[in-house]
Amino acid sequence: xxxxxxxxxxxxxxxxAIIEITGMHKWFGEFHVLxxxxxxxxxxxxxxxxxxxxxxxxxxxxxINRLEEHQRGSIVVDGIALTxxxxxxxxxxxxxxxxxxxxxxxxxxTIVENLTLGPIWVRKIPKKEAEEIAMYYLEKVQIAEQAQxxxxxxxxxxxxxxxxxxxxxxxxxxxxxxxxxxxxxxEMIKEVLDVMIDLAREGMTMLVVTHEMGFAKSVAHRVxxxxxxxxxxxxxxxxxxxxxxxxxxxxxxSQILH
Amino acid sequence: xxxxxTKIEASTVxxxxxxxxxxxxxxxxLFNSWFNSILTLLTLLLLWKIIPPFVNWAFIDSLWxxxxxxxxxxxxxxxxxxxxxxxxxxxxxxxxxQQWRPLxxxxxxxxxxxxxxxxxxxxxxxxxGWLIGLVVMGLLMKGGIxxxxxxxxxxxxxxxxxxxxxxxxxxxxxxxxxxxxxxxQSQMPAIKSICIIYIEMIxxxxxxxxxxxxxxxxxxxxxxxxxxxxxxxxxxxxxxxTAAYIAEVVRGGLQGMSTGQTEAAESMGLNYYQTMRxxxxxxxxxxxxxxxxxxxxxxxxxxxxxxxIALYDILKTTQSTLSNPExxxxxxxxxxxxxxxxxxxxxFMSSYSRRLEEELDTGL
Numbered sequence: 001x002x003x004x005x006x007x008x009x010x011x012x013x014x015x016x017a018i019i020e021i022t023g024m025h026k027w028f029g030e031f032h033v034l035x036x037x038x039x040x041x042x043x044x045x046x047x048x049x050x051x052x053x054x055x056x057x058x059x060x061x062x063x064i065n066r067l068e069e070h071q072r073g074s075i076v077v078d079g080i081a082l083t084x085x086x087x088x089x090x091x092x093x094x095x096x097x098x099x100x101x102x103x104x105x106x107x108x109x110t111i112v113e114n115l116t117l118g119p120i121w122v123r124k125i126p127k128k129e130a131e132e133i134a135m136y137y138l139e140k141v142q143i144a145e146q147a148q149x150x151x152x153x154x155x156x157x158x159x160x161x162x163x164x165x166x167x168x169x170x171x172x173x174x175x176x177x178x179x180x181x182x183x184x185x186x187e188m189i190k191e192v193l194d195v196m197i198d199l200a201r202e203g204m205t206m207l208v209v210t211h212e213m214g215f216a217k218s219v220a221h222r223v224x225x226x227x228x229x230x231x232x233x234x235x236x237x238x239x240x241x242x243x244x245x246x247x248x249x250x251x252x253x254s255q256i257l258h
Numbered sequence: 259x260x261x262x263x264t265k266i267e268a269s270t271v272x273x274x275x276x277x278x279x280x281x282x283x284x285x286x287x288l289f290n291s292w293f294n295s296i297l298t299l300l301t302l303l304l305l306w307k308i309i310p311p312f313v314n315w316a317f318i319d320s321l322w323x324x325x326x327x328x329x330x331x332x333x334x335x336x337x338x339x340x341x342x343x344x345x346x347x348x349x350x351x352x353x354x355x356q357q358w359r360p361l362x363x364x365x366x367x368x369x370x371x372x373x374x375x376x377x378x379x380x381x382x383x384x385x386x387g388w389l390i391g392l393v394v395m396g397l398l399m400k401g402g403i404x405x406x407x408x409x410x411x412x413x414x415x416x417x418x419x420x421x422x423x424x425x426x427x428x429x430x431x432x433x434x435x436x437x438x439x440x441x442x443q444s445q446m447p448a449i450k451s452i453c454i455i456y457i458e459m460i461x462x463x464x465x466x467x468x469x470x471x472x473x474x475x476x477x478x479x480x481x482x483x484x485x486x487x488x489x490x491x492x493x494x495x496x497x498x499x500t501a502a503y504i505a506e507v508v509r510g511g512l513q514g515m516s517t518g519q520t521e522a523a524e525s526m527g528l529n530y531y532q533t534m535r536x537x538x539x540x541x542x543x544x545x546x547x548x549x550x551x552x553x554x555x556x557x558x559x560x561x562x563x564x565x566x567i568a569l570y571d572i573l574k575t576t577q578s579t580l581s582n583p584e585x586x587x588x589x590x591x592x593x594x595x596x597x598x599x600x601x602x603x604x605x606f607m608s609s610y611s612r613r614l615e616e617e618l619d620t621g622l
Contacts, residue, residue, distance in 0.1 A: 067521050086529075094527030104522035108540050108620055117536060118526035150620040170526055 016043045018174060018205055019064060024073030026056075026063060033059050034070070035229040041174070046206045048216040048237075051226035052252060057209045060226070061176045064207070065089075065096045078173055094122050097167030101179040103159040105151035111138070111162050112147040118170045130169070137165040141195050157188030161195050168199075175199065177208040211256060217241060225249045326584040339588040340595050343579040347592070350415020350570040356407060360418040363395040367421060375610060377617060411489050415570030417599070419489070423561040423571065424603070427496040428554050434497065435504025436543070440534060442505065443512055453505070460502035465560050468495040473567040492564045500557040507549045511542035544618050551611040555604045572596055 019041035026034040033056045041047060049057045062068040063075060066082050066089050075082045077092045106114050115134035119125040125133070138144040141161040143154075151159055160180060167175060177196070181189045193215050200206060200219045210216065216223050216237055223240040225233045225248075233246045244250045288298040319334025322341070329336035340347070349357045370391050373379055399418065402408040414422075441453035460468070472491040480486065515538055523533040543550070565574040576596050580589050 065525055067525060090527050090529055093525055096525075098522075098525040100518060100522065102516075102518055104516075104518040106519065106522070106537055106541075108544065108618070117523075118528065121532050121536065122527040152620055167526070 017041065018043045018078055019207075020074075020076045021064075022074050022076075024063065024070050024075060026059060026068065026070045026072075033229050034063070037073070037231060039224075039231065041205065041207065043173075044203045044205055045222065046200055046204075046220050047208070047222050047224060048220040049207065049209045049224045049226060050211060050213075050216065050252070050256075051224075051232075055226040056229040057224075057226045058178050061098075061178060061207050061209055064174075064176060065093050065098055067098075090122075094118075094170060095173045097170060097172035097175040099160070099163050099167055099175065099177045099180045101183050103151070103156070103163045103183075105159055105163055105166070107151050110148055110150055111143070111154070114151065114162060115166050115169045118166070123170065133169050134165070137168045138162075140168075140198075141165045155188060156184045157191045160184065160188075160192045164192070164195055164199070172204075174205045174207070177206065177210065179209050179211075181210065181212060213241070213257065225252065227252070326588075329588065335591050336588045337591055339579070339585045339591050343582075343585065343592075346416075347572065347575050347579055347595075348416045349418065350575045351413045352415065352418075353407070353409060353413065356401075356409060359398045359401070359406070359409075360414075360416075363398040364418060364421060366391055366395055366398075367425065371425075371606075375613075377614075411487055414489065416575045417572045419564075419569060420561055420571045420573075422489070423493055423496055423564065424558045426493055427500060427557060427561065430497045431500035431504055431557065432550075432554070434501035436508050436539065438501060438505035439508035439512060442509055457502045457505050460498055461506070465495070465499050465563055466566060468499050469563060469567050471495070488567065488569060492567060492569055496557065496561060496564075499560075500553065503553050503557075504550060507546050507553055508542065510549070511544075511546035512538065514545055515542050544615075547611050547615050547618075551607055555607055558603060558607070559600060572599065 017040050019039070021037050021039040024034060024037040025032070037060060039060075049060065051057045059068055063070045063082075064077060070082070078095060080088050080092055082089065082092065105111075106117070109117065112131060112134050115137065116127065116130040119130040119133060120127055123130075135144060135147065138147055141164060143158055143161055143165070146154060146158065146162075151162065154162065164180075180196070181192050184192065189212070193212060196206070196208070196215070197219060206219075208215070208220075218237075220237050222234055223237050224231055225240070225244075225246070227248050233240070233244065233249045235245075240249075241253065244253055289295045315334045317334075319332055320337055321329055321332055321334070322337045324336070324338040325342070326336070326338070329338055345354070345357055349360050352360055370388060373387075374384060397403060397406065399414060400409060400411065438453050438457060441449050442457065444450045444453070469492060472495040473488060476491060477485065519537055519541065520533060523537040528536065562571055562573040564571050565577075570578070573596055576592050580586055580592055585592075
């Protein structure tokens with residue numbers, strides 16, 4: 001993986017928060033899935049969130065664009081507090097891109113239509129211009145020649161790259177990745193990670209839930225370890241992997257790094 | 259090298275004669291076991307008993323243009339009942355000298371339907387075409403403008419009435435059904451319960467009950483002297499009835515959608531209406547094309563129930579023809595004719611739905 005590039009710009013962080021989560025709790029019925037989460041994300045910061053399944057890591061990033069509703073505490077994204085105000089939620093969602101484990105492309109639309117849907121209807125960009133933007137990002141994820149196909153005709157890796165391009169077309173300020181490579185065949189993981197590394201190099205603010213520890217080491221500014229709905233430990237990747245503090249972190253690392 | 263040679267040789271070897279051609283097909287499909295062989299033979303015997311006599315009756319011993327007296331002397335079908343009564347069967351009590359008007363309206367309607375078959379024609383101009391077409395059809399049927407004598411809707415009947423009830427019934431019931439299905443899925447308890455109550459109440463009564471209510475109970479609630487056109491009342495009953503069924507079909511499609519689609523749409527900032535219109539409904543409605551078309555076909559056939567509230571649709575006008583002593587004996591012929599018209603309409607719908615499914619198939 002591209003270690004030197006990411007390492008090179010890890011120092012660029014300004015002290016300018018884009019996401020502030022304070023004392024946030026969430027329950028699914030009786031189940032306390034997120035407990036007292038406090039997290040500040042700086043502009044251009046790249047955070048990898050890991051942890052065993054059921055630890056609440058996906059739920060945490062889904063709270064940031066309110067695909068899940070939190071019950072206590074506050075989440076402020078780009079200066080807008082997340083409340084029940086649907087207009088605010090839509091504004092935040094337009095500025096926060098999300099990439100899903102199962103891609104969730106729209107199967108009834110062609111690739112280019114998938115990419116232009118948001119810009120046309122949310123950003124109110126004229127169709128012609130939206131298509132130019134779409135082609136620009138498809139070039140970027142190296143899939144422009146598939147523009148007129150339907151998602152069902154593409155491989156998993158290609159679909160996920162389209163999904164990333166679809167988010168980028170909205171010119172997001174933050175990108176959330178929810179296990180973007182977990183549903184992929186092994187030989188397709190690299191092509192998706194490469195796109196994400198490119199994105200990191202350009203200074204995108206990213207929150208990535210993933211088990212790709214190589215990616216975490218080379219790209220992340222900070223690694224968060226979650227277990228039982230809590231952020232157990234957070235540190236720079238070097239410290240996190242070489243020198244874990246918490247027993248649960250050590251156990252988890254020993255399990256995934258074999 | 260060796261491989262290539264064997265491949266070429268292999269492809270020139272022909273399958274055994276008994277497994278190809280008509281013989282092979284018959285063996286594989288009709289006589290592949292003793293049970294199937296017996297079934298095949300029995301079916302052939304049955305067809306032999308049915309088809310030749312029917313062909314004899316329908317085409318050989320039959321009369322096509324004659325009066326009823328001549329028909330009495332023949333063994334076969336008396337198709338003459340159709341040409342002799344065609345205009346009454348098709349147009350009912352519509353004034354005889356004005357019957358070119360409903361004919362023109364029907365031709366216009368069928369023309370528009372056929373033009374709309376092609377999805378490449380689905381543009382805003384087609385919508386205007388339909389609006390203008392509907393106004394013209396209405397004017398043709400109702401008259402009242404210079405050059406066209408007014409014709410009361412109580413005189414409408416036959417095929418125009420059947421088509422009017424079906425086309426408007428289906429065209430209005432479908433969107434209403436979709437709205438009801440969305441309402442039933444709504445987060446808002448008031449809307450949700452209204453939709454559930456509506457759907458369950460309508461589905462709980464037969465269409466005949468609704469038609470009776472619209473023609474007998476509903477007028478009781480109207481202020482003295484006020485009446486609502488009986489055709490309109492039947493039309494509303496058919497729309498309300500069909501919409502409830504369409505709603506449940508569409509709900510099935512909505513529930514079949516993965517939540518990932520909604521999440522993907524919402525996560526890019528699309529609002530509820532955009533999400534539904536651009537992402538969810540196009541997929542959900544496509545999935546439920548087959549059951550939806552079944553509902554629409556059954557609704558089309560159900561329009562014949564309006565006879566019970568004394569509307570003269572094409573089935574009723576045909577029946578009335580048969581009450582004429584001259585033609586009484588030839589009900590089979592008349593009903594076959596009507597059946598053929600219904601079949602043509604239903605077949606058009608089901609073949610179109612199959613085509614639509616193929617066109618909308620995007621491989622996922």
